[in-house]
Amino acid sequence: MKTNDVILQTTSKVVFFMIVLFAIHLFFAGHYNPGGGFVGGLMTSGAIVLLLLAFDIKTVVKGFPIDYIILVGIGLLFAVGTAAGSLLFNIPFFTHAFGDVTLPVLGKTSLHTAMLFDTGVYLVVIGVTMTIIQTIGESE
Amino acid sequence: MLETVMQLSLVLVTIAMIGFVYRLIKGPSIPDRIVALDAIGITLVAMIAILSMLLRTNAFLDVILLLGILSFIGTTAFSKFLEKGEIIENDRNR
Numbered sequence: 001m002k003t004n005d006v007i008l009q010t011t012s013k014v015v016f017f018m019i020v021l022f023a024i025h026l027f028f029a030g031h032y033n034p035g036g037g038f039v040g041g042l043m044t045s046g047a048i049v050l051l052l053l054a055f056d057i058k059t060v061v062k063g064f065p066i067d068y069i070i071l072v073g074i075g076l077l078f079a080v081g082t083a084a085g086s087l088l089f090n091i092p093f094f095t096h097a098f099g100d101v102t103l104p105v106l107g108k109t110s111l112h113t114a115m116l117f118d119t120g121v122y123l124v125v126i127g128v129t130m131t132i133i134q135t136i137g138e139s140e
Numbered sequence: 141m142l143e144t145v146m147q148l149s150l151v152l153v154t155i156a157m158i159g160f161v162y163r164l165i166k167g168p169s170i171p172d173r174i175v176a177l178d179a180i181g182i183t184l185v186a187m188i189a190i191l192s193m194l195l196r197t198n199a200f201l202d203v204i205l206l207l208g209i210l211s212f213i214g215t216t217a218f219s220k221f222l223e224k225g226e227i228i229e230n231d232r233n234r
Contacts, residue, residue, distance in 0.1 A: 003223065008216065019209055026202060034199055043206070046213055053216050056232040137228030 005054070012054035019047035027122055037118035041125025048126075049133060057137055068130040075123030082116040143194065150190050157183045174218045181211030 023043035030036030051060050086095040098112040157180060164176040185207050192200040221227050 012216075015209075015212070022205060022209070029202075034202055039206075043209070046209065050213050050216070052228050053213070053220055056229040058231045133228070138230060 009054045012050050016047050016051055019043060019050065023047065027118070030118060031112065031114070037121030038125055041122040042129065044122075045126050045129040045133075048130060052133070052137065057134065068127040068134070070127075072124050072127035072131070075120045075125075075127060078120030078123065079117055080120075082113055082120065085113070146190050146194050150187065150194070153183055153186050153190065157187075170222060174215060174222075177218075178211055178215045181207060181214075185211075 020043075023040045023046075026035035026043060027037060027040030030040070048060065048064065051063070082096075083094045086097070087093060096113045096117075098110065098114075100108055101111050103109050160176045160180045160183065164173050164180070167173045167176060185204050188200050188203055188207070192198065217227050
């Protein structure tokens with residue numbers, strides 16, 4: 001029997017963007033406020049899980065054609081690359097650099113290479129949780 | 141004055157939560173328990189809001205939104221399990 005869940009699908013279509021925006025806010029606020037890559041990644045995968053609940057795996061894979069295992073690899077590459085980048089300047093492993101940079105639109109912004117490391121954490125968390133959930137969900 | 145009111149409302153919210161926990165343990169059917177869990181989540185949001193006013197900090201405001209989202213996703217997953225027997229389907233149109 002086909003069930004009719006218009007309310008769930010419409011609600012999750014709207015709520016998905018709210019959760020993703022909240023996750024991005026958590027991710028970027030991580031340096032000065034509570035938050036960071038881990039919670040941001042968990043919230044983003046929570047948004048995708050909500051879509052998985054409202055639709056099915058086939059539809060969501062069509063919407064996000066991402067191989068999440070490759071996403072884990074990219075995240076680890078980000079983390080190791082940020083850590084190893086300091087070796088190029090003859091300073092110890094994992095030393096971070098920061099400074100004020102004038103960007104075209106945003107103006108004077110203070111940037112930190114810990115952000116790139118956090119991006120690695122974010123991608124790894126999304127990749128691992130989505131791999132676990134999809135692998136469990138696909139098995140009959 | 142405000143602090144006393146806040147502590148009093150914390151006690152009241154805790155009493156409400158004890159009522160939900162009673163329904164969670166006693167509840168004759170599974171939907172009763174799910175609704176009780178959802179309500180416990182929302183009461184927890186209220187408790188965190190009052191506590192962050194008492195502690196005079198805004199560091200917990202993210203937790204409130206987070207708990208709301210998590211409670212929504214959890215309740216949806218439970219309801220879908222009750223409705224269809226599986227939480228994540230492979231192919232809906234099969």
